[in-house]
Amino acid sequence: MRILHTADWHLGKMFYGEYLTEEQAHVLTQQLLPLIKEERIEALIIAGDIYDRSLPPVGAVALFDEILTKIAVEAHVPCFIISGNHDSATRLSFGNALMEKEGIFIGGELATLHSPIVLEDRYGAVSFYLLPFAEPAVVRQYYSEETVKDHETALRCLRSAQKIVQDTRSVCVAHAFVTGGVPCDSERPLAIGGSECVDVSCFDGFSYTALGHLHGPQKAGGRDNVRYAGSLLKYSFGEAKQKKGVSIVEIDAKGHVAWEQIPLVPQHDVRIIQGRFADIMTRPEANKEDFLLVRLEDEEPILDGLAKLRKKYPHVLALETPNRMIQGAPERKFDVRHTNERELFLNFTMAMRDGRTLSEHEKEWTETLWRRLWQEGGDGLL
Template identity: 35%
Template sequence: MRFLHTADWHIGKKLHGYDLLEEQVDAFQQILAIAKEEKVDAIVVSGDLYDRSVPSVEAIEVFNRMIVEMNLKERFPVLAISGNHDSSIRLETGGPWFAQSDFHLNTRLDQAFEPVEIGNTQFFLLPYFEPISARLYFDNEEIRTIEQAIKEVIKEIEKQFKSDMAHVLVSHFFVAGSEKSDSETKLMVGGLDTVPLSLLKSFDYVALGHLHGKNALKAENARYSGSPLKFSLSEMNQKKGVWIVDTEAGETTFRFEEIIPLRDVKQIEGSFKELTAQEFYESIDRESYFHIQLTDRAVIPNMMNQLRQIYPRIIGIERLFGRDVQHKESKSKKETKALAPTELVDQFFSEVTGEELTVQQQTWIKDNLAALHQAERGK
């Protein structure tokens, strides 16, 4: 059979405050188009359907429309699990009747031991879980880490293997040897959430979620699909997409199909004059999300507002070389102590933003500092 492997949709996620729902819908439409073009027999989503355990109403509406289109209209069987960003309890609502339309959504550990069989393949849907879940399920107080838990889980799963079928594990963990990017939640504490790759050797394919880059792990039988979108600057050079997996004639093969982002994440470098020159900004896609590296040393009045007029989606500005000497050099402790409170705020604001306080902002600061001073005297 042939299936599509995707993960880490993070519906409702924002990029430095920018809403990504439009981009997420566009990415989904591309995923659906690939599924139809490749004539897949199922779509696998390896966790983190939402970005938050309590998603916004808008995020829920978008996800519901996706499932309706994918599962009910196009009739693709959907095999999904909850990830560490999802609320397994909330996702579980409706699960018993979802399966009636071939939408299999596993949110509990015990569900992983009941395979979903499609064609020549058994799918074991193992949602994200904490070690305590395995400790309680197996009644084994010695289970304290994910590695210990996964050992017992896989032993139990292997009891369900049919020798004449391919075996696919769908899971959402950090596998040893993988590489993280900035947008993934750093759950690891002393290696507690690490799953050794060797434990996964009995599966023909392991459809992983959790890490956002497709090259985070390069194993013969295991891959992360990566997220459909770039969620941080560290993912700027990553190719996003899905895996198309075939399990035929005792051999499993997979290949990557790329997704083109509606709006890309990019980094540009130059002086303020260069970046605001018409011949430059008209040569690039200004609708992208930009991290800007400025080479200017001098303070530029109203810099951010001027740049936003040209680049409406700025996710960060970095001063490569600082500002000129009078603004660049930090004041000594003695000089800093000698500054009035309003001057300290002005210095801090300038160093952080690269701009000067407006007259209105200075008035607000003076009024608030005066109120605080009055309150202190009244104590």
């Protein structure tokens, strides 16, 4: 069976104040949907965090509706979806019974879970088990299981509640932080103090486990058959070097897994460029439309640097000046309460210029300015 494993779509995500819905629509409609047909996919998995927040914007809901409709009506491929920690399990589960008739299976609210969902291929049955994200307190209350104290015991409780079919090939879909995984700065922590981690042994016995939550594509717990597909797009500059995409998983007659990562190409890449301001402004650049973080190496301040950069790179979203931040300001050797305005100004300029005082020309200019301010009614300025 050929399975397309995706996760962490985060529809409705905002990136530096702008919705990424158009970016997400591009990779979903122009790349993911055609891939289903081109690669002869027999099942699609979305392993949680379909939306970026529990109450998503209208555009995000409309996009998800469009994609699900095309999967069910045009591609005719069974789709397995679970809720992640960003989703509302209740909202995601709306219309669950109706969707199942079209081959869309959603694991959200605990009351609606039923496993396994069994598909058939030329070798026989493949069982799919849906283990959505759920807070330990919710699992403990629903199953009246007092041993549930953290995310691992909650996940094991969810698994034990499933009707496991023995001696069949099986796929588990879960949203969790497996111990040893490499996180990104755009992920929302599941818990505090390490209680979010689950051991990879939670997924013993499954032919393949399709994970969501971590945005970097990677195997979990050192196992090739327990994997994160990664997020749909780069959702922070910390992910700039990651290769985003989806996973194609093939399970043979004996349950052995072959795995391949297929890249998705966004309309605008997320990159970090670094150098001195003058060099960045003059050097040739092939991808000026990308979303950029510019890290300036200049020690001197660049007046209106962000606006100037945007004349060449329209999508500069952030500007960093690490060299200036490292040097810091000199220690103040004056008492503000016994210092006049001129002395405060001189000390301020020295702090902003790493201890260098005004030039003679600058002193003459500021002296003229002080006198003008005093003549206009600035009592106490001299």
